[in-house]
Amino acid sequence: MLRLTFLGTSAAQPTIGRNLSSLAVRRERELFLVDCGEGTQRQMIRYATGFDVAAICFTHLHLDHWLGVVGFLRTLGMQGRPEPLDLYGPRGLRRVVERHVAGGNERLSFEVRVREVEPGERIRRDGCDLVPFATQHGIPSVGWALVEDGRPGRFHVERAAALGVEEGPMFGALQRGKAVTLADGRVVRPEEVVDAPRAGRKLVVTGDTRPCPATVEAARGADLLIHDSTFGDAEGERAIETDHSTAREAARVAREAGAARLILTHLSTRYDREPEPLLAQAREEFGEVAVAHDGMTIELPFRG
Numbered sequence: 001m002l003r004l005t006f007l008g009t010s011a012a013q014p015t016i017g018r019n020l021s022s023l024a025v026r027r028e029r030e031l032f033l034v035d036c037g038e039g040t041q042r043q044m045i046r047y048a049t050g051f052d053v054a055a056i057c058f059t060h061l062h063l064d065h066w067l068g069v070v071g072f073l074r075t076l077g078m079q080g081r082p083e084p085l086d087l088y089g090p091r092g093l094r095r096v097v098e099r100h101v102a103g104g105n106e107r108l109s110f111e112v113r114v115r116e117v118e119p120g121e122r123i124r125r126d127g128c129d130l131v132p133f134a135t136q137h138g139i140p141s142v143g144w145a146l147v148e149d150g151r152p153g154r155f156h157v158e159r160a161a162a163l164g165v166e167e168g169p170m171f172g173a174l175q176r177g178k179a180v181t182l183a184d185g186r187v188v189r190p191e192e193v194v195d196a197p198r199a200g201r202k203l204v205v206t207g208d209t210r211p212c213p214a215t216v217e218a219a220r221g222a223d224l225l226i227h228d229s230t231f232g233d234a235e236g237e238r239a240i241e242t243d244h245s246t247a248r249e250a251a252r253v254a255r256e257a258g259a260a261r262l263i264l265t266h267l268s269t270r271y272d273r274e275p276e277p278l279l280a281q282a283r284e285e286f287g288e289v290a291v292a293h294d295g296m297t298i299e300l301p302f303r304g
C-alpha cells in the first residue's frame with residue numbers, strides 16, 4: 001500500500017476549504033507526514049489517516065509548515081503514545097523543536113528524535129529510503145523523495161516445474177537469485193524461472209521552492225511529483241520574488257524529469273476556489289496533471 005492524503009493545500013494562510021501544508025503518506029505499516037502546518041491534527045481526524053505517525057519530514061521551517069507539530073505532539077502525549085517519533089528536516093529543526101515542542105512544562109510520553117538532514121543522505125525506513133534533496137526557497141530547505149526498494153521479479157512456477165524443480169526450499173533459493181542443483185545433477189539458474197527485478201515506486205514532494213535542477217534529478221522517472229504551484233502565469237515575477245513556483249514551471253519540471261504524474265499544491269488564496277487557470281497553464285506543458293484539494297486521496301499503484 002502507498003496511499004497519500006492531502007491534509008493542507010493552501011499557501012501561507014488557511015481558507016475555509018484549504019488548510020496549511022501537510023501531506024500524509026501511508027506506506028505499508030508506516031505513516032509519514034510531510035510538513036505539519038497549523039491545524040494538521042484536525043485534518044488527520046477529518047480524513048481518517050490515523051495518528052500512528054512514525055516520522056515527520058519537514059521541507060523547511062516557515063511557520064505555516066511546522067506550527068501544527070506543537071499541538072499534535074501534545075495530543076500524542078495525552079494519548080500516552082509509547083513509540084518514539086522521528087522528526088527530519090533541514091538545519092534549524094533542532095532549535096525549533098527544543099524551543100517550541102520539547103520545551104513545555106508537560107513531559108511527553110514518548111521520545112522525540114530529531115535529525116537535521118543534508119541533501120543526498122538516505123534515511124532508511126521499512127522497505128524504503130527517505131531521501132532529502134536541495135530546493136530553492138531562500139532559507140535552508142529540502143524536498144523529499146520516498147524511494148521504495150526494488151521488488152523481486154515474477155516467479156514462473158510452470159517453468160520451474162517443467163525443469164524438474166520441486167516446490168519448496170529450491171523455489172526460495174531461485175527467487176533470491178541463487179542457482180540450484182537438482183537430484184540428477186542439473187543446475188537451474190534463477191534467470192530461467194524468475195523475471196528481472198522490478199523497480200519500487202518513487203514519490204517526490206518538493207515543499208516550497210523555485211523550479212530547480214535538483215528537483216528534476218530527484219524526480220527522474222518518479223511515479224508522482226508533488227510540486228509547489230503557488231502562482232499562475234500572471235504572477236511570474238511574484239513567484240521569483242518569494243521563491244515559489246508557477247503551475248507552468250512545476251509542469252516543466254515534471255516534463256523534464258520524465259515523471260509519470262504531477263500534482264500541484266500550495267495554492268495562493270487567489271486560486272483557492274478557482275484553481276482551473278493553474279491546471280490549464282500546467283497542462284500546456286505536461287498532460288498528467290491535477291490540482292490537489294484538502295482530503296484528496298491517492299493510491300499509488302505499481303507500474304508495469
Ligand SMILES: [Zn+2]
Nearest residue numbers: 011012064208
Ligand atoms: Zn509555504
Ligand SMILES: [Zn+2]
Nearest residue numbers: 060062137208
Ligand atoms: Zn515557505
